[in-house]
Amino acid sequence: MPDTVLNIQNISKSFGALKASDGVSLDLREGEIHALIGPNGAGKSTLISQIAGKLKPDTGKIDLLGYDVTKLSIAERAKLGLGRTFQISELAMDYTVLENVMLGALGKRGGAFRFFMPVMKDAELRECAQSAIERVGLSHQMHKVTSELSHGQRRQLEVAVALTLEPKVFLMDEPMAGMGAEGSKMLTSFLDNLRQQAPILLVEHDMDAVFALADRISVLVYGKVIATGNVDFIRNHDEVRRAYLGEEAA
Amino acid sequence: MSTVLIIEQILNGLQFGVMLFLMAAGLTLIFGVMGLINLAHGSLYMVGAFAAAAVAASTGSFLLALAASLAAAAIVGAVVELVVIRRLYDRDHLDQVLATFALILIFSESTRWLFGSFPLFLDVPKALSGTVTLPGGIAYSSYRLMIILVGVAVAIGLFLLISKTRIGMRIRAGENDREMIGALGVDISKLYTLVFALGAALAGLSGALVGAIQSVQVGMGEPVLILAFVVIVIGGIGSIKGALVGALLVGLTDTLGRVMLPLFFANFMEQSSATSVGSSLASMSIYILMAAVLIFKPTGLFGRA
Amino acid sequence: MISERFLNYTVALLILGMALGAWVMDEPFLITLTTKAVILALAGVGLNLALGQGGLISLGHAAFFGLGGYAMGVLASHAQNFTPIMETPFLIEGTNSMPIIWLVAIVVSSFFAFVIGLFSLRTSGVYFIMVTLAFGQMLYYFSISWPAYGGEDGLSIYVRNSFPGLNTLDPIQFFGICFVVLMVVIYGVNRLTHSSFGLALNGARQNAQRIRTVGLNPFKIQLIAFTISGAITGLAGALFADLNRFISPTMFSWQTSGEIMVFIILGGVARLYGPVVGAALFILLEHWLGGLSEFWHIYLGVILLSVVLFARGGLIGALSKKENADA
């Protein structure tokens, strides 16, 4: 299936009595944005963690670009081409924007084992990092220390780091969270274009963004996918309305 | 080796474990609630022993001496918490290690300045100075038996304190979420002082109990401190149950290792080199145990990830 | 306020000047003292790589310091007695040539650092501190009860080892060797800090999850850093043994680990010259306060405590602009 880049097959994960993932199947195809939505506690974070490699599923299988990655580590999956952004920013807070993005560039190159040459004078890495920073619109903040960035800027930085890896699949965990209206709008149009580069599995609470961006939407409730389909299908899906959208509308 | 001797050695191991538990309980409690590594815990042990020796010398009463050890260590603990320790809660472990390392220097030399360089005298009370005969004909030191009982009592007391009382509830809340406990309206700094003083008092008590059968001298706390750290790391830092299990494991490993290893090596080498090799390995045994536990369970037996 | 780089040069020149001044005034002991500071600084530079850059708080670096010392002791004692270290399966002779001893010290201590790191790095936080301490204690007890090289008594080497073209028994020449070694290592560590590896290592300290997500393996990075760090401290151990012409299990004790850590905090964590300033200050305090009172440990404790509580950047932090070291 060359068209399907990420294929999650029937995975389950329990914590004691709690079934956080209950036979979830999901796929991501070339060129699309596939949004994953669901109420709080539906098991979105657990699912993301299993896809990224932080948690191992109890049963089931995850294929990435045709490889079985179920047992691989985070770093190994990243090397295969999985680019991830986090719900809560995972950044080196003492580093500048540039330094953080350089880390991504290092990862892309496949290793940090050069011990003598000054990394900041490595033209190739720097170019890669700077272009990513430009694409997310942080050029003016390039030498600012990350801990001094605003919340929204940190999200942009996360995306920039993911970009340097030139991933074949993006896994984005609530990139819009905490962004102002202006920022959300900018990021929405950015992501819209990004799908040309690589498909995106997008977990997002911002329904405007989801409906604007998603080619397909999957709805996760109590660890199960209750529906998958395009925007209209989901909008009009009875069970979804009851379980999820209904509450929101009310 | 006779069965009676083996049983006696197991009993010795348990008793050594219980002594370690008294020390380790305070250490693990302080870490669990405040997230603080306290290298100066050994100094509080020393304070307890010196206070007990001083009071026993002037009053002749062992009970008063024990009370003094509890009080002195608790007071010193509270003062240290107020002056120094509370500035360290938000710091990283490195700062905590170094600041409490500095406290060791200050405590040790101040004690030597006050009491001199020679060991002080502290003896077991007359009533407990003999032996009791246990079933099976084992003559066992009454005082050591009392230490086992005190240790068991402290263990039960701590479990009750933590599971049944208001303070215990707050302590548990503090372990889980330090911000939540503030939100509950509990005066967190008072609670911390209290917990630190409690841990210090336990260390002081064990210093006094142990001081009566060992020697009360400057620097007595550090070897025990290292052992207590081994104990809580094996048990899982922050867990009282872990401290108990870890202490007994360390006590048994150390005692039985000392006895068994030389005998074991004597099977295939000459006596005096077997004694030497066996003793060398025995002195490393608990550290090997600790490394082994951490390799399989990186957060100790009962630690939280 | 002054820039950190200027401060670094000043410190290096000050140490050099101190030794040269003492040489001119014919004060060999002052040279010896300065040499001690230089060697301890080197041990600190080693630990600082793991601790400052990598965030790996090792309370077991005395293990590597001791291993370096014993590498020197074992080699030199065999050379001194003209007995081979081993004959089967192949002959290994002792030596009293410093460069060979250094090489052996580096190989041995980095091997142990690699193995200890392999196990210890599975843990983190307090567990890491304690498991490194445990490994240090193992070696300590081993060295005490291992009779071949003196056990608790330690081992005296009567003549300082030789370095081609120099008279190592002349204090100023031995100082020169140690100073050059320190400068070379500092240069190397500085390059390392600003290399790709340094960027990843510092990144792993700040956020290991981030490093993993970009496809790098923080464990591998930290293991390499820990190994290099152990090797540097081991080299310092070999020099320290040569300074005293004596080794003993004290080099393995946990107090030694604590003292190396103290140098770093006195000078400033993660700063290139932090351990240098710290070690110099420590030696100065030791000799000053030691002369003032039998109870000088009290003052040392108070000073250390104040630095930890109130001067978090260490002495360099207090003198230069920023509280945080830049990476």
Added chain:
Amino acid sequence: MKIKSILLAAVSVAALASSAIAEGHGKLKVGMITTLSGGGAGLGIDVRDGFMLAIKESGNDNVEVVIEDDQQKPDIAVQLADKMIQSEKVDVMTGIIWSNLAMAVVPSAVAQGKFYLSPNAGPSALAGKACNPNYFNVAWQNDNLHEAAGAYATEAGLKNSFIMAPNYPAGQDALNGYKRFYKGELAGEVFTKLGQTDYAAEIAQIRASGADSVYFFLPGGMGISFMKQYAGSGVDIPLIGPAFSFDQGILQAVGDAALGVKNTSQWGKDLDNETNVAFVKTFQAEYGRLPSLYASQGFDTANLLLSAMGKADVKDADAFRAALKEADFKSTRGDFSFGNNNHPIQDIYVREVIKEGDVFTNKIIGTALKDHADAFATECDM
């Protein structure tokens, strides 16, 4: 500026050091490196006090003593030795308590032409193969007291000893020394961990061993812990030890547990000779406590030095060496002379721990070995 004050400090250290160059003729400068801080400080303080008492009593103001604290750390001791030789330019060194520190300092000090008088440590290497004409031991070779204990046990008709020491060189030497003069069987031989504080396991082994005597060498706090625990264990096999665990400073901490224990020593406060009687009296008057073994050794060391000073100038090394070798001084131990390896030939006594009023102390009850030299003298080619 802090930098400046550091610099100033450095300069003042340098100035201080340079002002202290030895001057004059017939003068003698002693460098004493001993343990004055940390856990083992008691011993060093006694040696220092004994030594200084003798200097003071002599009224000889040609002696200058520089005292430094080695903190019981070998590397510090080595540096202090360097300092004393390189900047203080001392003529004679003394003071070291511990064998491992002595091994670190002595060989290189005597190799640089300094005299070294040992007031306490006597490692076997310095008595045997590594003996040196400039090294004089005024205390004992390490094995001496253990050998005497072995001789005493044999003489007392003991047939089955349980022996015990920490697992480190001095401990191994101790047991070897005991076995050298002990002719009976061994009920058990145990090495404990250095610094061990709990002896329950060993006491259980002793109880089960069927021994008729226990010989133990556990210096410092280890011995205190062992004896207290032993007393509480109900085991009543008699104990024998070297004097180190029954010293004046330690006995008070052991208390009743030590009463009646036999120990071997080359000195006792009740030794009836003129020098000793006067020494015990003046020491008590000067420092307000009873002198210890270590104090007597410090006192003897200083008197040996003073006796040599009366005969030769230290600048004439050969003459001074010969004067030291004569050992022409009044020792607190009575007869005292040096063997070929510059180690003592002396009587070693058996003492028993008693209580005098409120104070625990020792009483001499016999002589274990007369005019005893050491086992390593033959290995020394002097």
